[in-house]
Each structure stands twice: as C-alpha cells, then as structure tokens.
Amino acid sequence: MKTLHINKNKKINGSQINYYFICKTKLWLFSHNIQMEQESDTVSLGKQLHENTYKREKDYLIDNLINVDFIKKRKNIEIHEVKKTPTMEKSHEYQLLYYMYYLKNEKDIDNIIGYIDYPKIRKKVKFELNKEKEEKIEEIIKNVHNIINSEIPEPKKLRICRKCAYFELCWV
Template sequence: MISINGTQINYYYICKTKLWLFSHNIHMEQESDNVKFGKTLHEDSYKKDNEVLIDNLINVDFIKHNNPIEIHEVKKTQSMKKSHEFQLLYYIYYLKKEKGLNNVVGYLNYPLNRKMFKIELISEKEKELESTLFDINKIICSDIPKPKKSRICRKCAYFEFCFC
C-alpha cells in the first residue's frame, strides 16, 4: 500500500482530481492566497504551539500532552468540515496503528469562528476511513480523474490547471 499523508485524506473529500495531482507531485498550493492565509492564521492564533511532523506523513498543527493526548488541527472555515474531520481522524488512526497510541483525541480548531470540535475515532468512522484509504490508493494508481466543476473550484490553487 502507498504511504498516504493527511493532505491526501483532506483532498479525497474535496476533489479527486486535486488528490491525484497532489499525489503525483504537482503542487500549486504554495501560490495560493488561501493557503498563505491559513498558515498566517495558525501562526497568529497559536503562537506558542508548534507543528509536529510525524514520519514525514502527518503534520499535526499542535499537540497537548494530556490524558488523553490531544492533537489539534487549525482550519480557516468550517466549509469543508468533513474533509477536516477525516484528516484529523487519519492522524488519530495513524497514531493508533503505527505508534500504538490508543489514548488520542482530536480537536478541530476554527479560530475565526472561535469554535472547536472534539473528534474521536469510533469504529464506524474507522471503517469509513479504511475504505477511504483503499479508494485513495486506487485513485493514485489510476489515470487522472476528470475534474468536476463545483462552487469551491474558483478558490482552488489548481483551478487554472483544471479549467483553463
């Protein structure tokens, strides 16, 4: 099975074309104003909390070493909450399966809205996540999926690649 990172999980729930492009090292995010804003938002909102990169696959925005261990993901808006949720669920899943950590809970932080949501890996979500991992591998190993235009496309870093 191919190594999968958190961004790929996130993109799976947003756009299969974006997932495929990113997975084949076609990266356009560094030019995106939305991505730059998100990085600034994290830096400004959580100055004393540092990102933690684990096994070069998962990049947790910050960790609180409580009992249970808290992993936090900071996002700009809730508009793609399902993709955010499954990215965080993947981090919890990875820590459970690869690191043997069973006492981990996640939090989605939306500082602009002053909201925080607790995310836990329950068996139903774990099964859906495993199905997602299987689908991601199939997408990556296939030809590029045809882009499906939606309302979120105009803000996407890959918009011109897909539609111009």
C-alpha cells in the same frame, strides 16, 4: 494521458485524505507530485491565521505524512488541527481521524482525542476514533489508492475551483 503507477502500499498523507473529500482531480494531481499549493491564496491566508493565532504552539510532522498543528498531553493525548472555517467540515474531520488512526496503528498510541479549532469563530469540535470510524478510514485509504493508480479523474466545476492552486491546469 498515461497512467503513472504509485506503489499501492505507499502510505498516504493527511492532505490526500483531505483532498479525497474536496476533489478527486486535486487528489490525483497532488499525489503525482504536481504540487502548486504554495501559490494558493487560501493556503497562505490559512497559514497567516494559524501563525497569528497560535504563535506559541508547534507543528508536529510525523513520518513526513501527518502534520499535526499542535499536541497537548493531558489525561489523554490531545491533537489539534486549526482551520479557518467549518465549510469543509467533512474533509477536516477525516483528515484528523486519519491522524488519530495513524498514531494508533503505526505508533501504538490509542488514548487520543482530536480537536478541530476554528479560532476565527471561537469554536472547537471534539472527535474520537471508534470502530466504525476506523473502518471508514480503511475504506477511504483503499479508495485513495484506487484513484491515484487510475487515470486522472475528469475535473468537475466546484465552488472552490477559483481558489484552487490547480485552477489554471483544469480550466484555462
């Protein structure tokens, strides 16, 4: 397959950080605008959960790159992501940390605390951005660019494949 080149300096979005941890093939497909997520049952369930649980809160889409579920102004700025279960904890964590990194470096907001809310199990996890996490985010951003500017990664059978919108593309 011919490699499509994406501008190496193009800013990446939160979903790409998330997919980096879930599946590199998914990251590549999504980054090349092959977007089928609206057909995924998992996404639609997640949306329902979000709509039913946090009806009064607003989504914040910033620069068309990061989509924060809700923001609260307290002593610090709190940004919240709402997730269904903690099964993909690392991808959730780094997606949120990327939002914090982006707001700090692009918008000069550095008093941010991040939370991932799991309303179904009544759990809330707090995250703070430190130097080590920032360096890790920078390394991930570099790796994401390398992946999307290379050949499509071979799909690997994963537990989530059956629920993935790209299942037919990879496996049928």
